[in-house]
Amino acid sequence: MRDLTTPPRSRLERVLRSGRFAVTAELDAPDSADPNDVYQNALVLAEVCDAINATDGAGANCHMSSMGCCALLTRAGYEAVLQMGCRDRNRIAIQGDLLGAAAMGVRNVLCLTGDDVSAGDQPEAKRVFDLDSIQLLQVARMMRDRGVLLSGRKLRTPPQFFLGAVENPFAPPFDWRPLRLEKKVKAGAEFIQTQYCFDVPRLQQFMRRVRDLGLHERVYILVGVGPIRSYKAAEFMRDRVPGVWIPDAVMQRMAKTPKLQQAEEGKRICIEIIQQVREIEGVAGIHVMAYRQEEAVAEVIQRAGLLPRRPRSHGDRINQVIQTTRTDSVRCVLSS
Amino acid sequence: MVTHMKEARRMPGAEWLKNHPRWLERAYLFSKRIIMKAYPVMKRIHPRFANWLMVRSEEVLKGWVFNCQMCGQCILHSTGMTCPMNCPKNLRNGPCGGVRPNGHCEVIPEMPCVWVQAWERSRTMLIFADDIKVIQPPVNRTLQNESAWVTMIEGRDVQTPKGWGWDA
Numbered sequence: 001m002r003d004l005t006t007p008p009r010s011r012l013e014r015v016l017r018s019g020r021f022a023v024t025a026e027l028d029a030p031d032s033a034d035p036n037d038v039y040q041n042a043l044v045l046a047e048v049c050d051a052i053n054a055t056d057g058a059g060a061n062c063h064m065s066s067m068g069c070c071a072l073l074t075r076a077g078y079e080a081v082l083q084m085g086c087r088d089r090n091r092i093a094i095q096g097d098l099l100g101a102a103a104m105g106v107r108n109v110l111c112l113t114g115d116d117v118s119a120g121d122q123p124e125a126k127r128v129f130d131l132d133s134i135q136l137l138q139v140a141r142m143m144r145d146r147g148v149l150l151s152g153r154k155l156r157t158p159p160q161f162f163l164g165a166v167e168n169p170f171a172p173p174f175d176w177r178p179l180r181l182e183k184k185v186k187a188g189a190e191f192i193q194t195q196y197c198f199d200v201p202r203l204q205q206f207m208r209r210v211r212d213l214g215l216h217e218r219v220y221i222l223v224g225v226g227p228i229r230s231y232k233a234a235e236f237m238r239d240r241v242p243g244v245w246i247p248d249a250v251m252q253r254m255a256k257t258p259k260l261q262q263a264e265e266g267k268r269i270c271i272e273i274i275q276q277v278r279e280i281e282g283v284a285g286i287h288v289m290a291y292r293q294e295e296a297v298a299e300v301i302q303r304a305g306l307l308p309r310r311p312r313s314h315g316d317r318i319n320q321v322i323q324t325t326r327t328d329s330v331r332c333v334l335s336s
Numbered sequence: 337m338v339t340h341m342k343e344a345r346r347m348p349g350a351e352w353l354k355n356h357p358r359w360l361e362r363a364y365l366f367s368k369r370i371i372m373k374a375y376p377v378m379k380r381i382h383p384r385f386a387n388w389l390m391v392r393s394e395e396v397l398k399g400w401v402f403n404c405q406m407c408g409q410c411i412l413h414s415t416g417m418t419c420p421m422n423c424p425k426n427l428r429n430g431p432c433g434g435v436r437p438n439g440h441c442e443v444i445p446e447m448p449c450v451w452v453q454a455w456e457r458s459r460t461m462l463i464f465a466d467d468i469k470v471i472q473p474p475v476n477r478t479l480q481n482e483s484a485w486v487t488m489i490e491g492r493d494v495q496t497p498k499g500w501g502w503d504a
Contacts, residue, residue, distance in 0.1 A: 166433060180429075
């Protein structure tokens with residue numbers, strides 16, 4: 001059972017506890033050193049979601065770090081979810097980064113293993129994988145609850161995290177996935193964001209098992225969705241992005257659509273999936289992912305009838321920050 | 337097997353053994369009993385030779401059957417007699433989300449996912465079937481290339497970092 005006696009650690013947790021259907025969205029980390037590139041993407045997403053995920057080298061491709069994005073987002077008052085992968089860091093770096101993130105005001109951490117280096121743009125890199133995602137969850141939970149590092153050394157101020165994990169109900173071994181979710185919950189996961197869902201029957205099967213285990217009452221499950229831009233993009237995702245499963249029915253639907261209307265069809269499929277997912281007992285929200293299509297994400301959420309949202313605490317602060325970052329970001333924000 | 341990665345190496349006969357893990361379970365319990373008694377005696381006679389013998393025999397035997405990577409903290413009986421260090425991501429607690437629809441590895445497409453095999457094999461085990469649900473602590477990388485039997489007898493393989501504190 002969830003412990004509801006403690007105050008919520010983040011705004012995302014508050015939304016989930018209130019029982020509202022939550023929406024999170026994924027921010028594409030830019031290939032740029034300009035903070036405005038982050039803010040431009042965030043501005044679109046912020047209006048339509050409760051929290052913004054900053055990816056950690058998505059698909060093992062090099063982009064601005066999750067830490068960097070989260071620093072910018074929290075500075076502007078956005079609710080950020082730090083994605084922390086095990087591919088690039090050993091346990092020393094991970095714990096250090098968690099402390100740094102907490103100090104910057106990050107309250108949500110998503111613990112994941114990460115795509116292998118071979119999937120990305122620099123396959124010749126060394127893979128680290130010192131911890132796995134479940135060990136990472138446990139380490140983060142112990143830092144929070146017992147106030148110690150893995151070595152046992154005490155922290156003066158422990159980080160306050162709302163801990164998340166990922167799950168992929170669409171990859172084998174299917175009958176183990178719910179039990180693995182249970183393992184993650186035991187290790188400390190409080191919310192779950194799943195891989196892209198294009199196969200609702202399989203998700204229903206997974207959720208049935210999750211309900212049998214009583215996990216839907218111990219963890220908030222946000223189902224991953226996203227609009228497909230075109231048939232070619234769907235083919236790419238199915239064949240090249242690890243862990244994405246697109247059933248033939250969806251592929252055929254995209255293939256039958258004329259090229260110019262494929263983007264629209266992709267959005268329509270996404271909205272239909274959102275509506276079906278909402279009906280499943282135990283689903284607490286959705287997590288919208290779409291590479292380089294923030295506008296489409298906003299449109300999908302709006303058309304699915306999930307607005308309005310309030311992702312920021314202080315109203316116009318973001319505009320002020322965006323203007324000031326052009327000149328001298330750190331000094332202006334600190335003095336404001 | 338066409339790959340450069342040592343994880344995909346498979347020896348003749350080894351797959352059959354691993355697909356019948358009940359034999360391996362018994363072999364594990366049997367050899368545990370013998371080694372627990374024999375190793376302290378051997379150590380008293382010649383400590384360096386005893387250790388060398390353990391390491392070499394593990395390299396050869398477990399290397400042949402399990403493609404052992406000599407992590408020095410063996411959990412084979414709780415992972416369906418399938419070595420988790422053969423997973424290119426070194427996962428100790430279950431599969432990643434990248435398992436292909438045909439049940440093969442994300443990193444080495446021609447290799448079946450270690451954890452898909454581990455799950456299927458663990459289902460046919462009699463004694464340690466449910467040990468696969470136990471949360472495994474982080475790997476102690478200082479035990480690399482040591483004998484897992486020796487670290488087990490000395491109790492070093494189950495020592496976890498102080499901050500790990502499982503449900504303490």
